[in-house]
Amino acid sequence: MPRITRKWELFPGRNRFCCDGRVMMAPQTGVFYVTICLIAGTSGLFFAFDCPFLAEHITPAIPVIGCLLFIFVMSALFRTSFSDPGVIPRATPDEAAYIEKQIEVPNNGNSPTYRPPPRTKEVLVRGQPVKLKYCFTCKIFRPPRASHCSLCDNCVERFDHHCPWVGNCVGRRNYRYFYAFIVSLAFLCVFILACAVTHLIMLTKDNKPFVEAVRESPGSVVVSVICFFSVWSILGLAGFHTYLTTSNQTTNEDIKGSFTSKRGQESFNPYSQGNICGNCFYVLCGPAPPSLIDRRGVVTPEYRAEQKRVSEDCVITNNKVYGTVKVVQPQSNGNSVPPVDIEAGEQSTMVHEPSAWGTHQQQQQQPQHNDSSQQSSQPSHLDSLNDITSNSVTHLVMNELPLASLPLAPIDIDEIAPLPPPSIVMNNNNSMNNCNNMRSSSLLEPASVTTPLSASRLRLLQDTTMIESALDLDSLEEASIGHGSQTGLIKMGVP
Amino acid sequence: MPMSNHTPLEDMSSSRGQASNGPPPNCQKVFIQRDYSDGTMVKFQTRFPTELGDRLDRPTFEYTINQLNNYFAEAERASCSTYCEGCLACLTGYLIYICTETHYEKCLRKVAKFVSEQNDRVYRPRGLLLTDPTTRGLRLIEISVLDRPAS
Numbered sequence: 001m002p003r004i005t006r007k008w009e010l011f012p013g014r015n016r017f018c019c020d021g022r023v024m025m026a027p028q029t030g031v032f033y034v035t036i037c038l039i040a041g042t043s044g045l046f047f048a049f050d051c052p053f054l055a056e057h058i059t060p061a062i063p064v065i066g067c068l069l070f071i072f073v074m075s076a077l078f079r080t081s082f083s084d085p086g087v088i089p090r091a092t093p094d095e096a097a098y099i100e101k102q103i104e105v106p107n108n109g110n111s112p113t114y115r116p117p118p119r120t121k122e123v124l125v126r127g128q129p130v131k132l133k134y135c136f137t138c139k140i141f142r143p144p145r146a147s148h149c150s151l152c153d154n155c156v157e158r159f160d161h162h163c164p165w166v167g168n169c170v171g172r173r174n175y176r177y178f179y180a181f182i183v184s185l186a187f188l189c190v191f192i193l194a195c196a197v198t199h200l201i202m203l204t205k206d207n208k209p210f211v212e213a214v215r216e217s218p219g220s221v222v223v224s225v226i227c228f229f230s231v232w233s234i235l236g237l238a239g240f241h242t243y244l245t246t247s248n249q250t251t252n253e254d255i256k257g258s259f260t261s262k263r264g265q266e267s268f269n270p271y272s273q274g275n276i277c278g279n280c281f282y283v284l285c286g287p288a289p290p291s292l293i294d295r296r297g298v299v300t301p302e303y304r305a306e307q308k309r310v311s312e313d314c315v316i317t318n319n320k321v322y323g324t325v326k327v328v329q330p331q332s333n334g335n336s337v338p339p340v341d342i343e344a345g346e347q348s349t350m351v352h353e354p355s356a357w358g359t360h361q362q363q364q365q366q367p368q369h370n371d372s373s374q375q376s377s378q379p380s381h382l383d384s385l386n387d388i389t390s391n392s393v394t395h396l397v398m399n400e401l402p403l404a405s406l407p408l409a410p411i412d413i414d415e416i417a418p419l420p421p422p423s424i425v426m427n428n429n430n431s432m433n434n435c436n437n438m439r440s441s442s443l444l445e446p447a448s449v450t451t452p453l454s455a456s457r458l459r460l461l462q463d464t465t466m467i468e469s470a471l472d473l474d475s476l477e478e479a480s481i482g483h484g485s486q487t488g489l490i491k492m493g494v495p
Numbered sequence: 496m497p498m499s500n501h502t503p504l505e506d507m508s509s510s511r512g513q514a515s516n517g518p519p520p521n522c523q524k525v526f527i528q529r530d531y532s533d534g535t536m537v538k539f540q541t542r543f544p545t546e547l548g549d550r551l552d553r554p555t556f557e558y559t560i561n562q563l564n565n566y567f568a569e570a571e572r573a574s575c576s577t578y579c580e581g582c583l584a585c586l587t588g589y590l591i592y593i594c595t596e597t598h599y600e601k602c603l604r605k606v607a608k609f610v611s612e613q614n615d616r617v618y619r620p621r622g623l624l625l626t627d628p629t630t631r632g633l634r635l636i637e638i639s640v641l642d643r644p645a646s
């Protein structure tokens with residue numbers, strides 16, 4: 001019997017697939033295993049040390065409740081991690097050509113001051129103007145609420161955020177699972193903490209010293225400590241997502257402040273159902289949209305030919321971001337230091353293979369944590385130029401840890417937000433400008449860029465948060481950043 | 496549905512693969528874009544494309560698009576039964592999705608059936624071919640003009 005090739009094997013994104021395409025995850029899943037170990041380990045200790053005692057002395061319902069909660073948490077977690085978040089399939093070559101033709105503008109003269117027309121389209125959603133951005137990777141105008149995840153390299157419908165803890169993007173299709181996971185985890189955490197503390201208190205009841213109790217049940221102490229430290233962030237996150245659900249917003253929109261009124265312009269959320277209950281029901285129990293990428297579909301010769309045409313298109317755009325990008329970093333007093341070379345060209349010599357899958361495996365083997373060089377050496381996609389715009393902000397924004405706890409000098413988010421991307425600022429303009437006629441040119445001149453965030457600092461943020469850029473914040477508007485309430489919530493973006 | 500073996504999309508694509516009646520690669524294509532004026536639910540623009548003026552009359556075209564829009568509205572309607580379905584799925588820890596098909600997927604089946612029926616009755620006799628929007632990520636409806644080369 002000949003081997004059947006399924007469509008996930010040719011999938012253009014960077015996702016990882018298991019079980020012949022049934023399971024779909026983000027390219028890096030390390031943190032996901034940490035999550036599983038943490039939850040399973042803590043629950044295991046709880047079931048081993050606390051449950052027998054509590055079942056005997058209080059009620060046998062405790063292990064039963066704990067067990068049910070644990071099963072629910074794990075099932076919601078696996079659902080979130082293993083399902084398609086709502087990836088929008090990329091345009092077919094014909095469609096891409098059609099859109100290109102539509103947005104093509106006569107580019108008269110290559111003067112450096114020429115500003116390209118923005119590649120956006122404005123539509124009215126219930127009377128509210130919404131900008132649709134063109135996605136250079138997927139070759140489509142992103143639908144409203146969709147955003148491109150630069151880690152998975154896909155446009156995701158109703159993009160919420162990329163969550164390394166669950167090892168997947170959170171989008172339209174798996175938000176309800178994610179919410180169920182967060183809320184049930186909060187319950188489980190509180191439950192376990194309460195039980196473990198009760199156990200310890202009961203052990204010390206008969207005037208026994210605390211040390212004795214610890215010796216008798218060391219697991220309870222470990223469980224209490226783990227739960228005590230995690231319960232706050234989980235409760236905060238559950239609260240934050242409850243707020244988002246009741247107002248039918250995404251984390252992405254909340255951080256961007258998409259629906260806050262600015263400059264006297266009245267603005268409202270056009271996707272809201274109108275009331276809190278309606279929003280909750282719609283988001284959590286509403287119609288479940290189907291997966292659109294047909295991962296397990298059988299690859300037909302026509303489909304393969306089409307994919308080939310797409311990847312051939314890519315090869316042309318590939319020659320773009322090669323070269324070295326020089327970055328000037330001013331010190332805190334504002335003086336600039338000599339340019340620092342960032343080795344951008346190193347990886348970009350990688351040849352794009354016609355088979356997209358091969359490339360993705362190569363990319364997975366690359367060290368993933370050097371953000372800027374990694375990003376700019378991702379030559380196949382002009383879109384990464386776009387998305388990198390958001391990196392400096394995103395690094396700050398998508399912090400699990402409160403910024404204050406990081407060993408960093410205080411950073412004013414207002415100061416950083418309007419900044420161009422660290423390495424590609426100049427080129428971004430360039431490539432937007434000459435997008436069509438630049439295909440032939442293969443080298444970019446070294447660009448000098450001023451940025452107040454040093455590379456090492458970015459690296460540090462990078463390493464502490466384990467996230468490259470989860471949100472597409474390139475349309476972050478200065479008016480919306482100043483709102484204290486939102487910036488206060490920012491740190492809770494990732495569970 | 497990562498765990499289930501058969502999604503309607505798969506079934507549709509596999510049947511399409513056998514019949515191999517997908518649009519040929521090199522022919523003129525007309526794209527009907529999404530209409531976002533009522534939110535993010537799936538709805539397509541009913542503006543008649545001028546390229547099809549000599550093949551198709553406006554009412555026939557509008558009937559097709561409106562009918563498709565109705566199917567998608569039905570799929571995304573926040574009705575009581577979909578809410579019950581969602582709540583039930585949540586109570587079972589979303590394990591129920593392994594063995595059942597959602598309301599949305601049933602509606603997509605209807606869409607696929609309607610598209611193939613319209614193709615047989617209306618579009619193919621006039622040298623046109625309607626592509627199921629599900630296979631294009633619900634972004635657009637593709638109408639191929641079979642005997643006109645791509646411009």
